[in-house]
Amino acid sequence: MTVMADTPKPVKPRGWYKRNEIAITPFLFLLPAVIFFSVYVIIPIFQSFWISFHEWDGLGEKTWVGTANYERLLGGDRKFEVSFWNNLRWLFLYLLAIPLGLSIALLLNQKVRGIRLYKSMFFFPFVLSQVVVGLVFSWFYLPREGLLNAILQFFGMGTVNILGDPSLATYGIIAAGLWPQTAYCMILYLTGLNAVDPEQVEAARLDGAKGLRMLWHVILPQLKPATFIAFVVTIIGALRSFDFIAVMTNGGPFGSTRVLSFYMFEESLSEFGFRMGYGAAIAVVLFFLMLIFIAYFLWSMYRDEKGAR
Amino acid sequence: MRSIFKASAAALLSTSMLAGAAFAQDLSGTLRIISDMSNPAPRATMEQLAADFDALHPNLEVELEIVDREAWKTQIRNALTANAPDVVNWYAANRMTPYVNAGLFEDISDMYANGDLPGLDAVKGAMTLDGKQWGVPYTYYQxxxxxxxxxxxxxxxxxxxxxxxxxxxxxxxxxxxxxxxxxxxxxxxxxxxxxxxxxxxxxxxxxxxxxxxxxxxxxxxxxxxxxxxxxxxxxxxxxxxxxxxxxxxxxxxxxxxxxxxxxxxxxxxxxxxxxxxxxxxxxxxxxxxxxxxxxxxxxAPTDTFHIPANASNKEAARAFLQYVTSAEVQSDINGGDKLGQLPVNANSSVDADEFLEQGFxxxxxxxxxxxxxxxxxxxxxxxxxxxxxxxxxxxxxxxxxxxxxxxxxxxxxxxx
Incomplete structure (x- = not known):
């Protein structure tokens, strides 16, 4: 600019964009993502809030009903209560995938001929579609022909119809869900174990640490990032457990295996559904439940990053 | 005002034409049908039905899309609202209510009233909501x-x-x-x-x-x-x-x-x-x-055909409904080698099958x-x-x- 100062003719000033290029470009790069994220995620969230205050069949006019949907939902809707408790069962029992995955990872973390083959075999269930896993497990549980009952009978025990018994069905589905989820956690820990510092292990060994003490005080602290990710994916997986339920029991017997996401689907989008307002109200409740966890994860990630700096 | 006149003129035209010659030759354009008859035998029947109707009307092109029967129970809502086809499958009685209330099914009471659909008096009740008829049945079973x-x-x-x-x-x-x-x-x-x-x-x-x-x-x-x-x-x-x-x-x-x-x-x-x-x-x-x-x-659950209110070729759609419910077609498509169910038209014959005869x-x-x-x-x-x-x-x-x-x-x- 100063170069031009001594020329008599005033130069054409540089364009607005050129002058602000540095400040604007990052936003331009962000723009496509922001647009799509808002159109497909952010705006629908607020639409759900809005719909949840209405009664709407998805076709005609919406009728404003205020908080009536929430009053019905939280004021003793038995289906909601069943779904909510099932969600909690999922949350706690699904976390078993983490210790299970860790123990398999420790087992497989050795240099043996063909270990890659074993690893991929253990990882296999995670590659399968959840629908396929659900279907296979529902055959496994079949009351007469199922493999489970064949095994029980071989050991002289009575048969059991897990998916047909309202007090057992949810646990049966969670067990099916644990199979691929364990594989997922295993792979997370296997990569984590690669990053364990051999010098620290050596040092600990010289100090006489072995077995569980070694695991607890030396290995696990180094696996903290893997554990964190395993927690996140498992909890989110538990909250969106939908495919297994739809395939294995369709919410039955008599609605005993419903979870909130399935109940939401049933109310709003299934064959006998299209009560969009009520479905949206369930979605909002589920959203806040998830938000508790997500907020916690975001907060702890933020804290870690700040600590790292 | 003009649109009302146009609509009624079109309606007059189509009904007079249909009443005159049962299967008028001068239907033109495309007739888009979405059917939920996805099981093997019904699917073959539906494809045959569309092909026959196509052959009957040289200037008309029949486009048939067959959707999975279970999936259709939820897809119909989108199909009726956006880019509606001319004919769809659905079910009789209360299952029609949401679409009738939302004005998505065409009122075809006039076809029942002016004798375009002979032999359907017995099944008319199942198609009636609010005193009007909203479609035609094509099969039922005991x-x-x-x-x-x-x-x-x-x-x-x-x-x-x-x-x-x-x-x-x-x-x-x-x-x-x-x-x-x-x-x-x-x-x-x-x-x-x-x-x-x-x-x-x-x-x-x-x-x-x-x-x-x-x-x-x-x-x-x-x-x-x-x-x-x-x-x-x-x-x-x-x-x-x-x-x-x-x-x-x-x-x-x-x-x-x-x-x-x-x-x-x-x-x-x-x-x-x-x-x-x-x-x-x-x-x-x-x-x-x-x-x-x-x-x-x-x-005796009844399966049906309807015309979406937003259909573009309603004239051909009406002719199709008339064709499907005619006595001969009914006898044919409900035969033991096709749907294997009961015809809805009183003048049709029931296939010689132990169960169909007993049920009828x-x-x-x-x-x-x-x-x-x-x-x-x-x-x-x-x-x-x-x-x-x-x-x-x-x-x-x-x-x-x-x-x-x-x-x-x-x-x-x-x-x-």
Whole structure:
């Protein structure tokens, strides 16, 4: 600019964009993502809030009903209560995938001929579609022909119809869900174990640490990032457990295996559904439940990053 | 004003044309049909139907899209609103309500009124909502008890006429180490069939319809009587064990294996039984026996064609509906080698098939009470889903009846 100062003719000033290029470009790069994220995620969230205050069949006019949907939902809707408790069962029992995955990872973390083959075999269930896993497990549980009952009978025990018994069905589905989820956690820990510092292990060994003490005080602290990710994916997986339920029991017997996401689907989008307002109200409740966890994860990630700096 | 004039002129044109020559040659443009007839035999029938109609009208191009039958139950909403086709499949009675209320189905009362649809008077009622007709039926089928004739002969049993005989038969069947009835309630609706029949036989067709319209409480003593009759079968071990884990198709195996002697189901089960290797000497059919002295009502679900209100070629669509319901086409598509069901046109002939003939006979002479569609089509959607879940629970835990009825009553008070 100063170069031009001594020329008599005033130069054409540089364009607005050129002058602000540095400040604007990052936003331009962000723009496509922001647009799509808002159109497909952010705006629908607020639409759900809005719909949840209405009664709407998805076709005609919406009728404003205020908080009536929430009053019905939280004021003793038995289906909601069943779904909510099932969600909690999922949350706690699904976390078993983490210790299970860790123990398999420790087992497989050795240099043996063909270990890659074993690893991929253990990882296999995670590659399968959840629908396929659900279907296979529902055959496994079949009351007469199922493999489970064949095994029980071989050991002289009575048969059991897990998916047909309202007090057992949810646990049966969670067990099916644990199979691929364990594989997922295993792979997370296997990569984590690669990053364990051999010098620290050596040092600990010289100090006489072995077995569980070694695991607890030396290995696990180094696996903290893997554990964190395993927690996140498992909890989110538990909250969106939908495919297994739809395939294995369709919410039955008599609605005993419903979870909130399935109940939401049933109310709003299934064959006998299209009560969009009520479905949206369930979605909002589920959203806040998830938000508790997500907020916690975001907060702890933020804290870690700040600590790292 | 102009649009009204145009619409009425178009309507006048089309009706006069249709009334004149049944299948006018001058239809043009494209006729888009979306059908849910996705099972193998219905699919072939539908494709044939579209091809024949196409051949009949040289200037008209028929585009057929076949959608999975279960998926269509939710897809229809999008199909009717955005870029609507000219003809769609759906179901009769209450299942039409959401689309009629939202103005998405075309009112075709004029076709019934001016004689474009001869022979459909008997089935008109199932297509009527708010005093208008919203589509045409193309097939229906009877429900009833399909049984293993060879097992009945072996045990020396007769087709029962009364509930006492039915229970006496059942006792003998159970004593022979079999279950009386196969049923798979995993997808709930099969339990609705049992309730329909027990309630129509215990309290009559009119009471059943009052219940469907929400005019009677679920805790009413008459409803309890129905459940008391049902419980007699449950308590004697009449049903196969673990039926809550099977679909209706999976439960068929119990009947083909001879572990269950009979099955209350629609006529659509017959091809499956034949495919499984049962000959016509081994299977037979009887009407659900009488319980109280009331005129017998029957379930006969009807499948339908409709014109979406947003269709673009309504003229051709109307001609298609007329074509599908004509006596000859009805006889043809409902034949044993095609749909294997009952024709809706009174002038059609029923295919020479043991079950179709018995079913037609039953529905035309022995259903004085009236013809119902089915639990999940007569009751409003939300009541049907709460109800069928309760019915399934009752079949597994009959002791929970009070709780179940209270739940259904709460739902009734909220829904209607």
């Amino acid at each position: 429900w009833g008890i399909y049984y293993r004739e060879d097992i009945f002969n072996e045990l020396g049993l007769e087709e029962p006429m009364t509930f006492e005989q039915e229970l006496a038969n059942c006792e003998k069947i159970v004593a022979s180490g079999r279950a009386c009835y196969a049923i798979g309630t995993k997808f709930l609706w099969t339990a609705g069939g049992w309730f329909d029949y027990l309630n129509m036989r215990t309290n009559g067709f009119d009471f059943h319809m009052q219940l469907a319209r929400g005019e009677v409480e679920w805790t009413d003593p008459r409803v309890r009587e129905t459940f008391a009759n049902w419980r007699k079968i449950i308590d004697m071990g009449g049903y196969i064990a673990d039926h809550q884990s099977y679909s209706w198709q999976e439960a068929l195996k119990f009947m083909t294996d001879g572990e269950a002697a009979s099955y209350l189901i629609g006529n659509f089960a017959v091809p499956h039984l034949r495919e499984a290797g049962l000959s016509d000497e081994q299977i037979d059919f009887y009407q659900f026996p009488k319980i109280a002295d009331v005129p017998q009502g029957e379930d 006979e039953m529905l035309s002479t022995n259903a004085q009470g009236g013809v119902a569609q089915f639990f999940d089509r007569d009751f409003p959607a939300e009541m049907a889903s709460v109800g069928m879940e309760g019915l399934q629970e009752f079949m597994v835990f009959p002791d929970n009846l009070d709780d179940i009825l209270q739940r259904m009553e709460d739902a009734r008070q909220r829904i209607y």
